[in-house]
Amino acid sequence: xxxxxxxxxxxxxxxxxxxxxxxxxxxxxxxxxxxxxxxxxxxxxxxxxxxxxxxxxxxxxxxxxxxxxxxxxxxxxxxxxxxxxxxxxxxxxxxxxxxxxxxxxxxxxxxxxxxxxxxxxxxxxxxxxxxxxxxxxxxxxxxxxxxxxxxxxxxxxxxxxxxxxxxxxxxxxxxxxxxxxxxxxxxxxxxxxxxxxxxxxxxxxxxxxxxxxxxxxxxxxxxxxxxxxxxxxxxxxxxxxxxxxxxxxxxxxxxxxxxxxxxxxxxxxxxxxxxxxxxxxxxxxxxxxxxxxxxxxxxxxxxxxxxxxxxxxxxxxxxxxxxxxxxxxxxxxxxxxxxxxxxxxxxxxxxxxxxxxxxxxxxxxxxxxxxxxxxxxxxxxxxxxxxxxxxxxxxxxxxxxxxxxxxxxxxxxxxxxxxxxxxxxxxxxxxxxxxxxxxxxxxxxxxxxxxxxxxxxxxxxxxxxxxxxxxxxxxxxxxxxxxxxxxxxxxxxxxxxxxxxxxxxxxxx
Ligand SMILES: Nc1ncnc2c1ncn2[C@@H]1O[C@H](COP(=O)(O)OP(=O)(O)OP(=O)(O)O)[C@@H](O)[C@H]1O
Ligand SMILES: [Mg+2]
Numbered sequence: 001x002x003x004x005x006x007x008x009x010x011x012x013x014x015x016x017x018x019x020x021x022x023x024x025x026x027x028x029x030x031x032x033x034x035x036x037x038x039x040x041x042x043x044x045x046x047x048x049x050x051x052x053x054x055x056x057x058x059x060x061x062x063x064x065x066x067x068x069x070x071x072x073x074x075x076x077x078x079x080x081x082x083x084x085x086x087x088x089x090x091x092x093x094x095x096x097x098x099x100x101x102x103x104x105x106x107x108x109x110x111x112x113x114x115x116x117x118x119x120x121x122x123x124x125x126x127x128x129x130x131x132x133x134x135x136x137x138x139x140x141x142x143x144x145x146x147x148x149x150x151x152x153x154x155x156x157x158x159x160x161x162x163x164x165x166x167x168x169x170x171x172x173x174x175x176x177x178x179x180x181x182x183x184x185x186x187x188x189x190x191x192x193x194x195x196x197x198x199x200x201x202x203x204x205x206x207x208x209x210x211x212x213x214x215x216x217x218x219x220x221x222x223x224x225x226x227x228x229x230x231x232x233x234x235x236x237x238x239x240x241x242x243x244x245x246x247x248x249x250x251x252x253x254x255x256x257x258x259x260x261x262x263x264x265x266x267x268x269x270x271x272x273x274x275x276x277x278x279x280x281x282x283x284x285x286x287x288x289x290x291x292x293x294x295x296x297x298x299x300x301x302x303x304x305x306x307x308x309x310x311x312x313x314x315x316x317x318x319x320x321x322x323x324x325x326x327x328x329x330x331x332x333x334x335x336x337x338x339x340x341x342x343x344x345x346x347x348x349x350x351x352x353x354x355x356x357x358x359x360x361x362x363x364x365x366x367x368x369x370x371x372x373x374x375x376x377x378x379x380x381x382x383x384x385x386x387x388x389x390x391x392x393x394x395x396x397x398x399x400x401x402x403x404x405x406x407x408x409x410x411x412x413x414x415x416x417x418x419x420x421x422x423x424x425x426x427x428x429x430x431x432x433x434x435x436x437x438x439x440x441x442x443x444x445x446x447x448x449x450x451x452x453x454x455x456x457x458x459x460x461x462x463x464x465x466x467x468x469x470x471x472x473x474x475x476x477x478x479x480x481x482x483x484x485x486x487x488x489x490x491x492x493x494x495x496x497x498x499x500x501x502x503x504x505x506x507x508x509x
Contacts, residue, residue: 007032007197013064015048019402022048024221035192037208038201040218040243041442042414043400046201050168054088055081087159091170091413093151097144102126105158129157149180168199174440177301177468185211203442205236217242244444252475253451260291263462264431269323271311277319282308283486294463296473299483299506305466309433313347314340346429350436356420359409363401364390366408367422393422397448414440435466470499482506
């Protein structure tokens, strides 16, 4: 195969950040028309590599050469790469939340008529784009009102409106549920049929194996392996081994639950939409949690799982919540998240950026700032203890950072997630609610997180997990509540739960 078959050739790329060599002499080649998956542990350098390719890091900011369509690139920004036919859809979405779908699609690339922006033309031209990505919303819809999955389709529509020949997806399915992920993968295959080349970064190895024509594996900034899946059979075990550098026998730790009395109970909980007050989002939900139990909440996107948990957790969501909460058999109300935390309930949100991490603070501060009373002696902060606690979680969750003083915004996506989890674990709640705890987390670190949750319940705590990954829910939890359309549709014990069973329960009346 001649080199002309490659739409993209990346040679000897080295990229340094202060204290970190993110990419070390990386070579990477992508054939025209293929789906090429890029995998590796959190912090391996995947996002950095695609940022180099797409001009997020301008030429001069890295060493080495990027050749796109046979020509060496000299991009100064993503604007240059977009007009060259290369678009990136980032790990964290970048839409303007208060603008409409079509405004977002054409922002920075407006149609003009006699030098004036022609919004009518933009609106008209948005329809076929939305159809292509399978979005049925009216183009005037404000994007902040849409689910993450749909917002992502808007980003994709934006990319293809610029006639992309190469689309780069940085963890496109990490915030999507199974059904949405499947649709996205179908869309990728559709693009492939149309001759568009795709690069996809993902931690979900099953989906990688389902769509990849080629797979490249990064480890610690090095490209350690590359497979052509059309020419050779590649197994999940093989990929994991190349990613983590060792054999990983089990994906889930052994579990030996010791379950006690009911410690947390919610009765007849209802809550309405924060803007549309007559729209019921959670409808008369009742559930309980026992000491030592891990309980999962599953269900399709929009089932109301996150809204249920957030509204319970100190009214952090919605309008006019009603219902009762019992903590250790005593009726309680949580006036605010702070109040809930003080009463021993912890919550980790699915959206780490807006509700968790303080990006401009360092790792140590982010991990310890909700536990300062514990880390003080007679009202004075114990600096040594603060450092030790942060160090403990850095080690046990293997947070990849050059130091505890590194700003959170400089960590890779998965490592940011580990910081958010560390903070909640350090606060040591009795009742721990986690929403999508392993989103964007690599296989090895997932195992560590599951082990920590197991350790918590062993010590007599209780955990609620909101999870879109059914295999994870089934392997990790003692019971599974199934929700749909704001209602709890049923509950399954671990030994009777199957993926089909859960989906069926979600859909029956
Ligand atoms: N702006 C930055 N400043 C300093 N260090 C950075 C910056 N961006 C990335 N890094 C570091 O470079 C390394 C590679 O990060 P990168 O984001 O490419 O990882 P990744 O493979 O995408 O991981 P993940 O799966 O968690 O998203 C990490 O050690 C990260 O901390
Ligand atoms: Mg990344």
